[in-house]
Amino acid sequence: MDIKAYIDSGILEQYVAGSLSEQENKEIYTLMQEHPEILQEVLEIEAAVIELSSAISPGENTQLLQRIKDQLRFDKDDTKVVKMSQSQTNWFAYTGWAAALIVVAGLLWTINQKQQLETQVSDMDIENLYLEQQIEQAKTDLAVKENLLNILRDKDIISIPLGGQGNFESSYAKVYWNKTDNTIYLDAQGLPQAPSGKVWQVWSLTLNPLTPTSLGTIDNFNDDDNKIFTIANNNESQAFGITLEPTGGSDSPTMEQLYTLGVVSQP
Amino acid sequence: MSLDTLVTQFQNKDEKAFEKLYTMYSNSMHGVIYNIVRDHDIAEEVMQDVFIKAWHRADSYNSSKGRFFTWLLNIARNAAIDKTRSKAFKNSGKNLNAEFFVDILESSENLNDKIDAIGITKYVKALGEKCKKIIEFLYFKGYTQKEAAEELNIPIGTIKTRNRNCIKDLRAMVLE
Numbered sequence: 001m002d003i004k005a006y007i008d009s010g011i012l013e014q015y016v017a018g019s020l021s022e023q024e025n026k027e028i029y030t031l032m033q034e035h036p037e038i039l040q041e042v043l044e045i046e047a048a049v050i051e052l053s054s055a056i057s058p059g060e061n062t063q064l065l066q067r068i069k070d071q072l073r074f075d076k077d078d079t080k081v082v083k084m085s086q087s088q089t090n091w092f093a094y095t096g097w098a099a100a101l102i103v104v105a106g107l108l109w110t111i112n113q114k115q116q117l118e119t120q121v122s123d124m125d126i127e128n129l130y131l132e133q134q135i136e137q138a139k140t141d142l143a144v145k146e147n148l149l150n151i152l153r154d155k156d157i158i159s160i161p162l163g164g165q166g167n168f169e170s171s172y173a174k175v176y177w178n179k180t181d182n183t184i185y186l187d188a189q190g191l192p193q194a195p196s197g198k199v200w201q202v203w204s205l206t207l208n209p210l211t212p213t214s215l216g217t218i219d220n221f222n223d224d225d226n227k228i229f230t231i232a233n234n235n236e237s238q239a240f241g242i243t244l245e246p247t248g249g250s251d252s253p254t255m256e257q258l259y260t261l262g263v264v265s266q267p
Numbered sequence: 268m269s270l271d272t273l274v275t276q277f278q279n280k281d282e283k284a285f286e287k288l289y290t291m292y293s294n295s296m297h298g299v300i301y302n303i304v305r306d307h308d309i310a311e312e313v314m315q316d317v318f319i320k321a322w323h324r325a326d327s328y329n330s331s332k333g334r335f336f337t338w339l340l341n342i343a344r345n346a347a348i349d350k351t352r353s354k355a356f357k358n359s360g361k362n363l364n365a366e367f368f369v370d371i372l373e374s375s376e377n378l379n380d381k382i383d384a385i386g387i388t389k390y391v392k393a394l395g396e397k398c399k400k401i402i403e404f405l406y407f408k409g410y411t412q413k414e415a416a417e418e419l420n421i422p423i424g425t426i427k428t429r430n431r432n433c434i435k436d437l438r439a440m441v442l443e
Contacts, residue, residue: 010431017405017430018337019412029331045434046336049295049406051441052391056298061311065289068318074282 006031007041016045148185148228156180160240162262164190171259175240182234188218189227191259194244201245203253204237207263212241217249239263274335278325289318292336296343302407303347304356313350317343344409393440397421398433405430 014020015028032039151157157178164171172190177183186202194200202215215231218224243250244257276284296317301310320342328338350356391399400419404410405426416423 008431010427010429013430013434014405014412014427016334016337018333018341018409019405020333022332025333026331029333042334044438046334048434048438048441050292050336052402052437053296053298053302053407054294055391056302057294058301058307060293060297060314064311064314065286065293068289068315069282069286071315071319072285072322074285 003035003037007038012038012042013045016042016049144226148226151178151185152176154178158264160262160264162240162242162260165258165261168259173242173260173262175262177233177237177264182232184215184231184233184240186218186229186231187227188221188229188242191221191227191242193222194218197247198244199247199249201243201249201253202231203241203243204233204235205239205241206236207238212253213237214249214251215240217245237264270335271330274328274330278328280322280325285318285322288335292339293318295336296339299340299343299407300347302403303344304350309350309356310347313343313346317346320346340406341409344407348409391437391440394433394436397429398436401426401430401433402437 011020011024012028015025020028028038028042032042152159157176160175160177162173162175170190171192174187176185176187178185188200191200200218200221202218203212204215205212213235215233215235218229221227221229239262241253241261242259243253243255244259245254273284273287277288293314297310297314300313300317301307304310304313317339321339324342328335332338394402397419401415404415404418405412410418412423412426416426419426421429
């Protein structure tokens with residue numbers, strides 16, 4: 001191999017710059033072991049680059065090395081430890097460390113258990129609260145329904161079925177009328193939801209001649225769950241009808257929108 | 268003590284070996300870093316990071332892969348360049364684009380007695396313009412041959428010999 005030509009190729013300068021492949025680096029490393037001229041050349045190139053780069057440094061802080069050492073925690077374990085004889089040291093040290101480790105592990109386990117239990121307890125508390133709320137809700141519902149049942153069972157009450165009319169054959173409703181306290185209970189389960197801009201209006205009718213009297217609109221119809229509405233009625237009604245009217249209600253019923261109608265059977 | 272032995276001790280976490288290597292290369296690394304970041308405080312910060320990194324990553328060095336100096340140079344260049352890419356650095360408004368190491372040597376504020384002990388300024392000034400750039404790119408910025416060739420607008424094949432001649436000139440100046 002022509003050493004001089006190899007050196008003159010400029011590859012060693014690249015080597016010091018660090019711009020060669022790993023393979024090339026390995027080759028040069030091997031060549032340096034075999035040919036002192038190559039090693040010498042590399043050392044001189046490196047020295048020149050170090051000189052130049054050092055010259056660029058505007059002077060570094062002399063405290064820097066100490067700061068680096070502090071950060072790497074040098075000098076921290078310089079304190080000389082007087083050692084006991086080897087076997088004794090080991091015996092005591094191992095037993096001590098083992099005991100300490102067991103205690104620490106036990107503690108950690110206990111803490112972990114405690115935390116788990118605490119979490120469980122708080123989970124249970126939340127669940128309890130939730131269940132209590134459900135029970136409360138159920139009680140309220142039950143009270144409402146019992147109240148309704150009592151009303152419907154009242155001996156003074158009469159029931160009037162309202163049948164679907166015309167195009168609205170599938171609709172139906174029921175009126176429970178307590179004449180003693182002038183109240184009707186309208187069960188409107190069989191009516192569809194009122195479309196937006198419309199509202200259900202309830203009418204009391206006398207038949208000869210046909211005279212409708214508005215009992216009012218059911219504004220909360222769509223939001224109501226059981227669809228039973230309590231309405232005051234002090235008319236001598238002979239029939240009841242329900243029509244779909246524009247929001248706010250109408251003065252007289254729109255007959256094309258009469259959904260259900262029912263006549264009070266005469267005693 | 269040979270460099271190899273020193274490096275092996277350093278890899279075995281020998282603090283004295285670390286200090287010796289620091290003394291050998293810190294000035295040079297500081298020059299490389301300062302050339303890139305152009306700020307005293309930032310250069311110090313990067314220096315600190317570089318040597319701490321070197322200590323922790325000592326195992327990754329292997330003499331068959333290259334010179335210890337080159338390994339360290341790589342860490343320093345990368346750390347400094349990373350720094351210049353950081354948001355805080357960019358916000359500081361430094362413009363590093365057109366500056367070369369030569370500018371540092373030529374700007375008067377840096378011309379203290381220490382630097383010019385061997386009269387390097389005079390010699391570096393004597394280096395050809397192409398040489399200043401090629402040395403800057405290959406050694407101080409860590410460009411590949413291809414990148415340097417593109418930057419200098421010369422064929423990649425001539426980079427090696429051009430660089431060889433430049434380093435030859437430099438050696439003649441600083442080592443005689």
